[in-house]
Amino acid sequence: MAMAAEILEDTTNVLTEATFNRLVRALGKGTGTMLGHEVLLAMGLRELASQNDLLAFANHLITRGGAVESVGRALKVSALLRGATES
Amino acid sequence: MSILVSDYRKCVELSERVAWRVEDVVPPGSTFDFTKPFMPNAMFFGDGIAFLSPHERLRLNQIFGNSYGYLFYFVEAYIIDMAMRHATAELYGDEHALRAMLRFAEEEVKHQQLFLRFGEIFNSQFGTSCDLVDSPQAVASFILSKTPMAVVLVTLHLEIITQTHYVDSMRESKQLEPLFVSLFRNHWVEEAQHAKLDALELIKLRRDADDAMVQRAITDYFAIAEAFAGLLASQAKLDVTSLERAVQRTFSEEERTEIEAAQRRAYHRAFLYDGVTNPQFLEFLAEHFPGALEGVQAAAQAFA
Numbered sequence: 001m002a003m004a005a006e007i008l009e010d011t012t013n014v015l016t017e018a019t020f021n022r023l024v025r026a027l028g029k030g031t032g033t034m035l036g037h038e039v040l041l042a043m044g045l046r047e048l049a050s051q052n053d054l055l056a057f058a059n060h061l062i063t064r065g066g067a068v069e070s071v072g073r074a075l076k077v078s079a080l081l082r083g084a085t086e087s
Numbered sequence: 088m089s090i091l092v093s094d095y096r097k098c099v100e101l102s103e104r105v106a107w108r109v110e111d112v113v114p115p116g117s118t119f120d121f122t123k124p125f126m127p128n129a130m131f132f133g134d135g136i137a138f139l140s141p142h143e144r145l146r147l148n149q150i151f152g153n154s155y156g157y158l159f160y161f162v163e164a165y166i167i168d169m170a171m172r173h174a175t176a177e178l179y180g181d182e183h184a185l186r187a188m189l190r191f192a193e194e195e196v197k198h199q200q201l202f203l204r205f206g207e208i209f210n211s212q213f214g215t216s217c218d219l220v221d222s223p224q225a226v227a228s229f230i231l232s233k234t235p236m237a238v239v240l241v242t243l244h245l246e247i248i249t250q251t252h253y254v255d256s257m258r259e260s261k262q263l264e265p266l267f268v269s270l271f272r273n274h275w276v277e278e279a280q281h282a283k284l285d286a287l288e289l290i291k292l293r294r295d296a297d298d299a300m301v302q303r304a305i306t307d308y309f310a311i312a313e314a315f316a317g318l319l320a321s322q323a324k325l326d327v328t329s330l331e332r333a334v335q336r337t338f339s340e341e342e343r344t345e346i347e348a349a350q351r352r353a354y355h356r357a358f359l360y361d362g363v364t365n366p367q368f369l370e371f372l373a374e375h376f377p378g379a380l381e382g383v384q385a386a387a388q389a390f391a
Contacts, residue, residue: 022179051295074178081176081235082295 051084093283095183125152127256132349160202165227218325237307243285244362323350
């Protein structure tokens with residue numbers, strides 16, 4: 001829990017903020033923010049530092065199905081347009 | 088200030104103001120006047136072929152007009168895919184950008200329907216069939232395999248030339264076939280908004296790109312232009328056979344070569360040279376992709 005709290009405070013870079021904003025718009029503030037932190041935690045990241053990070057984050061969302069999958073697909077296309085590559 | 092400066096909301100507003108329906112531009116029962124040329128003198132080089140009669144030159148001009156319209160149908164296949172990808176990327180993001188890009192995609196589908204309708208009318212009234220390059224899907228796949236910035240750069244190039252052709256060569260020309268001119272006037276008014284959207288998308292992608300990505304986009308842009316030059320050369324060759332069929336005459340090998348060269352030059356100038364020499368396009372490149380300027384100078388020489 002301590003790590004999650006740290007992440008909450010540290011997710012201030014532009015890419016992470018924009019990504020979280022998408023989740024909030026699609027899912028509401030509480031659910032969107034919580035899900036964003038949950039996925040970052042699962043990836044072992046504090047923030048999204050590159051388009052490849054965003055792509056990995058999006059791929060996590062896509063596995064969830066429903067509206068979350070929809071956000072994931074949008075983020076995935078956004079990352080690919082900006083040069084991210086599937087490993 | 089560049090005509091490409093705009094924002095997503097303004098593009099949607101302007102797009103709504105100038106929108107049209109295919110049925111209004113090409114109503115049922117529309118006919119072409121085949122006593123008139125389709126393509127402006129400035130874009131057609133067949134008038135310099137001494138061994139062709141005035142009637143044969145007119146037929147070649149009309150064959151060029153048919154191919155010119157078809158080639159826009161052809162390239163719009165990949166542009167629709169591109170616009171849909173950029174719209175998807177804005178889902179739950181910037182709603183003005185999302186709406187603008189969805190509208191962009193919808194209008195490109197409409198343009199394809201317009202050019203299909205044009206082709207149907209042309210084929211039913213011209214009298215003989217005209218050969219056209221095939222596999223727009225294969226070409227779309229090739230283009231879309233390149234970096235996204237290069238794909239949008241090529242699209243900006245193509246959308247700017249539609250403006251150049253209509254405004255500089257078709258708009259004031261009284262002797263051209265009126266329905267053909269009207270079709271490209273309507274095409275131009277919507278493409279003018281698309282060019283602004285291309286510029287906005289490019290600026291967005293460029294902002295997040297490092298130098299290596301920008302260089303790769305420039306390399307890809309020229310690779311697509313080169314492939315497109317090959318496609319246009321194939322169309323020029325097909326035009327010679329279409330002309331033989333239309334005028335019921337078999338040309339000698341030398342004559343075929345001369346007609347093909349005139350058509351190839353016309354296609355290369357229309358689709359490539361007019362883009363790489365366009366002041367707005369050059370201004371945009373100078374500001375956002377200065378590394379491409381040397382290459383466009385070389386391309387301008389190659390496709391003059």
